[in-house]
Amino acid sequence: MRVLGIESSCDETGVALYDTESGLLADALFSQIDMHAAYGGVVPELASRDHVRRLLPLIQQVLDDAGMHRTDLDAIAYTAGPGLVGALMVGASTAHGMARALNIPVLGVHHMEGHLLAPMLEDNPPAFPFVALLVSGGHTQLVQVEGIGQYTLMGESVDDAAGEAFDKVAKMLDLPYPGGPSVSALAASGAPGRFRFPRPMTDRPGLDFSFSGLKTHTMTTLKALVRDNALDEQARADVARAFEEAVVDTLAIKCRRALKATGYRRLVVAGGVSANKRLRDSLGNALHALSAEVFYPHPRFCTDNGAMIALAGALRLSQGEHDTGTMHTTPRWPLDTLQAPRAHEDS
Amino acid sequence: MFLAWSGQLCFLSTAGLPIMASLATESLNKLKHVMSILLALDASSSACSVALWLDGQVYSDHVIAPREHTRRLMPMVDALLAEAGITPAHLDALAYGRGPGSFTGIRIAAGTVQGLAFGLDRPVIPVSTLETLAAGAVRIHGATQVIPAFDARMNEIYVAAYRVKQTGLPGLESCAGEQVIAPELLEPVAGFSSGWFAAGSGWGLKERMPEGCLVGLEGMDTTMEPDARDMACLAADAFAAGNMMAPHEAVPVYLRDQVTSRRQ
Numbered sequence: 001m002r003v004l005g006i007e008s009s010c011d012e013t014g015v016a017l018y019d020t021e022s023g024l025l026a027d028a029l030f031s032q033i034d035m036h037a038a039y040g041g042v043v044p045e046l047a048s049r050d051h052v053r054r055l056l057p058l059i060q061q062v063l064d065d066a067g068m069h070r071t072d073l074d075a076i077a078y079t080a081g082p083g084l085v086g087a088l089m090v091g092a093s094t095a096h097g098m099a100r101a102l103n104i105p106v107l108g109v110h111h112m113e114g115h116l117l118a119p120m121l122e123d124n125p126p127a128f129p130f131v132a133l134l135v136s137g138g139h140t141q142l143v144q145v146e147g148i149g150q151y152t153l154m155g156e157s158v159d160d161a162a163g164e165a166f167d168k169v170a171k172m173l174d175l176p177y178p179g180g181p182s183v184s185a186l187a188a189s190g191a192p193g194r195f196r197f198p199r200p201m202t203d204r205p206g207l208d209f210s211f212s213g214l215k216t217h218t219m220t221t222l223k224a225l226v227r228d229n230a231l232d233e234q235a236r237a238d239v240a241r242a243f244e245e246a247v248v249d250t251l252a253i254k255c256r257r258a259l260k261a262t263g264y265r266r267l268v269v270a271g272g273v274s275a276n277k278r279l280r281d282s283l284g285n286a287l288h289a290l291s292a293e294v295f296y297p298h299p300r301f302c303t304d305n306g307a308m309i310a311l312a313g314a315l316r317l318s319q320g321e322h323d324t325g326t327m328h329t330t331p332r333w334p335l336d337t338l339q340a341p342r343a344h345e346d347s
Numbered sequence: 348m349f350l351a352w353s354g355q356l357c358f359l360s361t362a363g364l365p366i367m368a369s370l371a372t373e374s375l376n377k378l379k380h381v382m383s384i385l386l387a388l389d390a391s392s393s394a395c396s397v398a399l400w401l402d403g404q405v406y407s408d409h410v411i412a413p414r415e416h417t418r419r420l421m422p423m424v425d426a427l428l429a430e431a432g433i434t435p436a437h438l439d440a441l442a443y444g445r446g447p448g449s450f451t452g453i454r455i456a457a458g459t460v461q462g463l464a465f466g467l468d469r470p471v472i473p474v475s476t477l478e479t480l481a482a483g484a485v486r487i488h489g490a491t492q493v494i495p496a497f498d499a500r501m502n503e504i505y506v507a508a509y510r511v512k513q514t515g516l517p518g519l520e521s522c523a524g525e526q527v528i529a530p531e532l533l534e535p536v537a538g539f540s541s542g543w544f545a546a547g548s549g550w551g552l553k554e555r556m557p558e559g560c561l562v563g564l565e566g567m568d569t570t571m572e573p574d575a576r577d578m579a580c581l582a583a584d585a586f587a588a589g590n591m592m593a594p595h596e597a598v599p600v601y602l603r604d605q606v607t608s609r610r611q
Contacts, residue, residue, distance in 0.1 A: 045450060045606045049599075052454050056461050056595035070466060086451050089417055093455045096421050097462020101435050325425065326418050 001074045001318045004059065004098075005310025008051040008091035009083025009111050010138075011035075011042045014306030015058040017066045017073075018314050024121055026065035027307045029300075030054045037177045041167070048086035055094050062306075073104060075322070077313020080108025081330030082138070088329040096327040105322035107313050112139060112335045114308035115270040117148070117315065118297035121307055126266050126295040131258045134335075135251060135279075136271030136303075137163030137178070140209045141335065142258045145268070148315050149340040154258050155207025162247055163273045165211035169218050169243050173236055183240050184276060190241025191234070195221060197246035202253045207261070209254065211247065218243050248279045252286040259292050267294045275302040316341040383586050384439050386424065386463070387579040390416040390456045391448025391476040392497070392548075397423045398575035399431050400583045406431050407576035416455050424459075435467055440591055442582030444573055445473035446600040447505040447525065448497060453599040461597045470591035472582045473600070477525055477547075481509040482577035484546040485519070488566055492522070492539055496549025503527050504549035505602055508536040518584040527602040530555040539563055546571045 002025070007014035016027035032050050036042045063070060078095035081088055092108060099106035116132040119125060131154070132143040140157035160168070163180055170179025175186060197217055200210045221239055225231040255267055267287060273279065274296055287294050301307055320343025385400040395416045398407035408427055412419045428434060443460040446453040453476075464471045480495035496506040508523035523536045530552040536543075541563040545553075550569045553561070585591065 039607060043607045048450070048454055049601070052457055052461075052598055055458075056465055059465065060595075070468075086454065089451060089455055090458050092417060093420075093458030094462040094465075097459040097464075098466040099462070100421065100424070101463045101466025103435075325422050327421060329417055 001314060002068070002072060003310050003314040003317055004062070004073050004076045005306040005308070005313055006055065006059075006076065006078040006091045006095050007111070007114070007304055007306045007309045008055065008087050009079045009081070010087060010304060011047050012304040013051050013054040013058055014304055014309070015055070015062045016306035016310040017062050017068065018307065018310035020314050020318050024307055024310075025068070026062045027305065028058045028061045028065070029305055030058060033178060040171065040177055042084070044084045044086055047084060048090055051087055051090040055090060070098075070102065073102060075099075075104050075313070075317040076106045077109045077309050077317065078106070079111045079114065079309050080328050081111065081333040083111055083331060085329055085331040088331065092327040092329050096323070105317055107317050107322045108328050108330075109309050109313045109316070110333060110335060110338055111304075111309075112141070113149070113338060114312040116143060116145060116268060117312050118270050118301045118308040119268050119295040121301060121311055122295070122298060124295070126268050129262075129264055130266035130268050130295070131255070131262055131264050132268040132270065133251065133255050133274075134271045135162050135269065135273040137161055137167060139271060140211070142207050142254060143335060144258075144262055147340060149338045151336050151338055153334070153336045154261070155209065155254060157209040157211060159210050159212035160215060162209070162211055162251065163271070165215050165247065166273070168215050169240070172219055172222055173240060178272075180273060180276060183244060184278065186237050187240040187244040187278070190237035190239070192241060192245070194238040195242035197242045199246055199250045199253065202250055207254050207258055209250065214243065214246055244276075244278055248276065248282045251279060252282045255283060256286050256290065259287070259290055265290075265292045267292055269294060269296055270302065272303045275299050319343055382439075383583060384433065384437050385442055385472070385579055385582050385586060386428075386438050387442040387474065387575040387582050388420065388424070388456045388460060389444035389476065389479065389573050389575045389578055390420060390452035391444040391446060392452065392572040394572040394574070395419045395423065396573070396575035397427050398579035399427050399433075400579040401431055405576050405579055407574070407579070409574055409576070416452055420455060420459060435463060438467060438469060440464075440470045440472055440582070440586055441467075442472040442474050442578055442585075443597060444476045444479060444575070444578060445598070446476055447499070447527065447602040448476045448573070450599070450601060453601070457597050457599050461594050464594035464597065469594075471594055471597040472585045472591050473597060474578045474581050474585070475507070475525065475600070476573045477505060477507040478509055478519060478521075478581060479573040479578045480547050480571055481507075481519055482581055483571055483574050484544050484568065485511060486577060487571070488544055488568060490544035490546075490566065492543035493546055494536060494539065494543060495546045498548040498551060499527050499603065503529050503603070504533070504552060506533065506549055508539060518581065525600075525602060531557065533557060533560045535560050535562065541565070544568075548572075
């Protein structure tokens with residue numbers, strides 16, 4: 001089954017073509033990051049306006065790259081949520097229009113399911129069951145994954161997402177949006193050990209996260225440096241390093257706990273922050289002691305992309321699941337309300 | 348198969364009353380419409396409407412469904428095509444309300460039409476929602492000169508002006524371009540000195556408009572919203588004239604482009 005995947009939940013327009021027999025055939029992405037950078041974050045209306053301009057050219061590009069014609073498609077998957085409602089509607093309406101024209105099934109896919117299944121696009125895909133750490137600008141969640149659609153939320157951030165904390169600390173440091181890569185780049189020249197930031201909520205049992213206090217701690221540290229007239233370039237790098245280490249350590253500690261709690265030996269890390277090198281190093285060390293294996297998506301599939309939506313859609317569509325008649329967009333959609341793929345009675 | 352079926356349509360149109368052709372003095376334009384099958388979608392207001400132009404016959408459906416356009420649009424399209432006994436493959440072109448109006452609504456219509464047109468490999472026809480409203484005022488109220496206006500929120504209105512073509516041919520001609528403007532700054536339309544009609548929610552802000560703008564106002568309907576049945580007729584004119592675009596060019600026309608302020 002050849003499935004076209006469409007992602008438009010936030011500030012990336014992603015399109016891909018996935019074949020259940022031969023894997024990923026082509027993918028294309030247009031990132032709006034440069035456009036939103038001028039505003040210091042995503043402007044929803046501008047994001048929606050851009051998706052509606054970019055989507056069809058990207059679809060054509062993917063078909064051309066795969067050497068396929070639109071009539072070669074067997075089904076279409078689109079991101080139905082969670083995300084920015086106006087942005088989601090662009091992908092949903094285009095997908096439904098196109099599916100109706102081609103008389104093929106169409107399915108709205110959960111964006112985070114796309115992320116957590118993204119490592120299955122790689123040559124060494126993780127087998128079920130596994131623990132997934134979904135960590136991005138919008139989410140920080142630990143999920144117990146028994147199979148497709150069988151998800152139990154083990155813990156999540158009670159305030160800011162990890163990626164959001166990176167963005168906010170980047171602003172404090174006058175670094176460009178998006179904050180993750182720019183904070184990490186600055187942290188690379190920071191001295192270890194000059195500052196030690198707290199590892200929030202690791203001193204008690206549980207798998208929830210909190211990054212709001214860490215953000216405040218960073219602000220307080222910067223203010224103290226300004227007051228002492230000591231905020232030079234090295235100090236900024238040292239603060240960035242202390243912040244990044246605190247986030248990464250906290251994530252690694254909770255992943256270790258989640259693996260111990262489930263007895264699973266496989267960890268999947270997905271979402272934009274999963275591209276963070278220090279996080280990958282730290283998890284490698286933490287999991288080695290547990291004889292557990294960690295799986296990441298390819299770096300280009302860590303951030304939002306069409307390939308993960310095509311894959312997640314294909315896994316469900318090939319089981320006979322599809323939208324019935326009407327498009328849906330669900331801006332707020334808890335991951336653990338999903339169910340295993342279900343064939344519709346008419347299929 | 349398709350040709351034989353089209354032949355049936357020609358029969359239907361001569362038996363029925365072609366809506367736009369009834370305005371025409373010359374049959375040439377009517378002939379140009381033969382064999383055109385067009386679908387028009389509008390989601391630019393609290394109304395959601397769809398219409399099918401079948402060689403002069405118009406099938407349409409219209410519901411008031413605020414914030415339900417994503418849920419209502421495709422089932423309405425399906426029902427309309429089923430009623431007319433055709434499938435999407437029979438469509439020659441797809442028209443959509445390209446704005447101005449609800450940003451989200453015009454994107455839903457544009458996105459759906461982009462997908463349909465791309466999937467079918469057919470051209471698209473963007474239709475102004477203000478012109479659609481004016482055509483509705485001609486149809487419903489018998490107006491010949493119309494100033495359509497929508498409440499654009501943020502203390503502004505979307506407004507334009509149209510009149511029935513003096514040549515007697517179907518369709519409207521523009522008398523004042525579309526703009527988004529504060530009602531206080533509205534200016535009279537040249538040539539509209541008497542007998543013109545005010546259509547749309549924008550006229551709910553009439554009290555804030557300069558008195559000079561209201562000279563010659565003869566009738567008003569502030570409850571009107573764009574209807575795809577009027578859009579389908581305008582689209583048929585555009586189709587006959589060859590005014591069409593590629594699917595990826597089917598983008599909204601917002602008029603209001605200042606949607607955010609730059610970071611200080």
